Structures are given as structure tokens and as C-alpha cells.
Amino acid sequence: MREIHPVIAGAPHIPALLLVGKEETGLDRTGQAYRAIRRQIIDLTLPPGSSFSEASLAQQWHISKTPVREALARLRRDGLVDALPRAGYVVSPITLQDTDDLCALRTLLSGEAAAASARRGVEAPALARLKELSKVPFALAAGDVEFEEELHAAIEFEAIIADSSGNNRFVKAIVDVLDELERVLRMTALIAPEAASPPGELEAIFERLHARDADGAQAAMRKRCERVRNDVLQALAKSVSVSRAHIEMPAPSLPPT
Incomplete structure (x- = not known):
């Protein structure tokens, strides 16, 4: 355990x-x-x-x-x-629209949390843990860890940053999003197992937090979130359930009067 x-x-x-x-x-x-x-x-x-x-x-x-x-x-x-x-x-089904909305909300919240944490300063123990977690994608790329370990590290990484923002309501909102996002990420991994976090992505966020660079931390986190958003939507679009979905007829436009 x-x-x-x-x-x-x-x-x-x-x-x-x-x-x-x-x-x-x-x-x-x-x-x-x-x-x-x-x-x-x-x-x-x-x-x-x-x-x-x-x-x-x-x-x-x-x-x-x-x-x-x-x-x-x-x-x-x-x-x-x-x-x-x-x-x-x-x-409930996982839909493209709801997933897009969820990922957009995550980009907004996690980007702001990274900026707030950098301005406030991340405490030394949390900073050390973030550095440790930022190395996991490198281990995944080398075949030393499995998807489950990488997913665990990524969610913990983001949760620590949220907690470091110092705003409990902010933390709750981000944790709720991460819980919903976990289901989507697991589905994505089943559809496109080759998708993974690029090594260096978490490390870039850590470095900006360590430097207390609020704008840089926000930009690095938003870049990561948007990369995940694009990867997830592309993977879900390949799903058999999506490809076999009925295409609805658009409502006819009314002639000009």
C-alpha cells in the first residue's frame, strides 16, 4: 500500500x-x-x-x-x-464537450494556483517533494515506472501546488477537478496508451516555483494543462463510441423575411 x-x-x-x-x-x-x-x-x-x-x-x-x-x-x-x-x-458518459470544459477549468485553476504559490513561496519540504515528483516522467520514459505511478505523481504534484496557494477554497476546487480528470485520463490511457507526459514538463514548473517566478510558473502550468487537454481530446475522438455516434441534422435556417 x-x-x-x-x-x-x-x-x-x-x-x-x-x-x-x-x-x-x-x-x-x-x-x-x-x-x-x-x-x-x-x-x-x-x-x-x-x-x-x-x-x-x-x-x-x-x-x-x-x-x-x-x-x-x-x-x-x-x-x-x-x-x-x-x-x-x-x-454518466465521458463526452468531448464536458471533457473540454473540465480541462479548460483545470487550466484556469491550476495556472492561478501555480502563480499564487510562486508569489507566496513554496515551503522547503513541499518544494523538495515537487522536485522528486518532477523526475517521475523521466522514469516513465525510461521504462522504470508504469502509468499508475506517473498518474499518481502528476496528481500529487498538482495538489501540492494547490495547497501551497494558501487558499482552502481554491484547493477544494482543484481537487474536485483532479478527481474528475483522473477518470478521463484513465480512459485516455486505454484508448491511446502511447500518450504520456513529456519529460521536463513538471520540471519546468518546479523551476519557476523555486525561482518564485509567478508569471513563469503560471505559464508553465498552463502550457502543461493545454497539452494534456489537446492529447485527451484527440484520444477521445478516436473512441469507437464517438466514431459510431449519430450525426444530428442541423436545424434548418429560416429564409430571410
Whole structure:
């Protein structure tokens, strides 16, 4: 089991990936069910389009239907599941439009977080951890680590920068985006396994943070986010489900009057 690094362990909000296998104290039955179902959706155990019922999930975790029902209501508000009349629930699809919107929001938030962190100054332990994480893409390119390790490092890297901004609401917003983005990145890896972070990309962000260069840190982070956005959209466009989607007729334009 991977341990949570001390730098991120004390953060007010932590990405779901970093909590896998960890016990969270203070969660009631609804909170536990919510976290468990959400994790299965994010890691594609429950893939987009899969259907299930309250009863099947309650049986899986040996709990009553009530906390499952309440957890699913929260997941509907998150946009991760849809209710089917008299037929249970279905995991929401990953669409190009929603992915584009999500990636654009990530570019905005993470770019601002990098700038704020550089202005404020990243504390030495966090800076050392960022330097360590920035080397992981080099290890991936050399074949020394797998996708899972690189994904974990990338999300932790961004979460540390968000936490270093000093704004807890900012951190929560970015962590929520990272959790949703994880599902998209996993889907992208299945469609286009050759896609990977270029070595040096995280390192460039680290160097600007180390220099306390707010404009440079923001530009380097935005460049990375936009590269990911383009890679993800290109990969998803290759999906069989997209290529077989029905093309809707555009609404006819009205003749001039």
C-alpha cells in the first residue's frame, strides 16, 4: 500500500487517488458508500454507461439501501451518475464537450494556483517533494515506472501546488477537478496508451516555483494543462463510441423575411 507523503497528508483536501486503501475517520455510512462508489466510477471499475441498482451495491458492501441511496443522490449532483426510471442508475458518459470544459477549468485553476504559490513561496519540504515528483516522467520514459505511478505523481504534484496557494477554497476546487480528470485520463490511457507526459514538463514548473517566478510558473502550468487537454481530446475522438455516434441534422435556417 502506498503511503501518503507527509507534505500532502496534512492538506485540507486530498485527491481521491492519494487516499486509495486509506481509512478515513469520521465518515458515516453514507460518506463511506459515497467514497466507495465514486472511487469505482473514477478508476473505471464502473465504466461510463454501466448500469447498476441500489440493491446490487448494498449487497456488495453489506449495508442497507438507505446510505447507498443517499450516496447516489450526491453522485447525481456531482454529474457522475444518472437515474433511470424504474431501472436503477447508469454511470454518466465521458463526452468531448464536458471533457473540454473540465480541462479548460483545470487550466484556469491550476495556472492561478501555480502563480499564487510562486508569489507566496513554496515551503522547503513541499518544494523538495515537487522536485522528486518532477523526475517521475523521466522514469516513465525510461521504462522504470508504469502509468499508475506517473498518474499518481502528476496528481500529487498538482495538489501540492494547490495547497501551497494558501487558499482552502481554491484547493477544494482543484481537487474536485483532479478527481474528475483522473477518470478521463484513465480512459485516455486505454484508448491511446502511447500518450504520456513529456519529460521536463513538471520540471519546468518546479523551476519557476523555486525561482518564485509567478508569471513563469503560471505559464508553465498552463502550457502543461493545454497539452494534456489537446492529447485527451484527440484520444477521445478516436473512441469507437464517438466514431459510431449519430450525426444530428442541423436545424434548418429560416429564409430571410
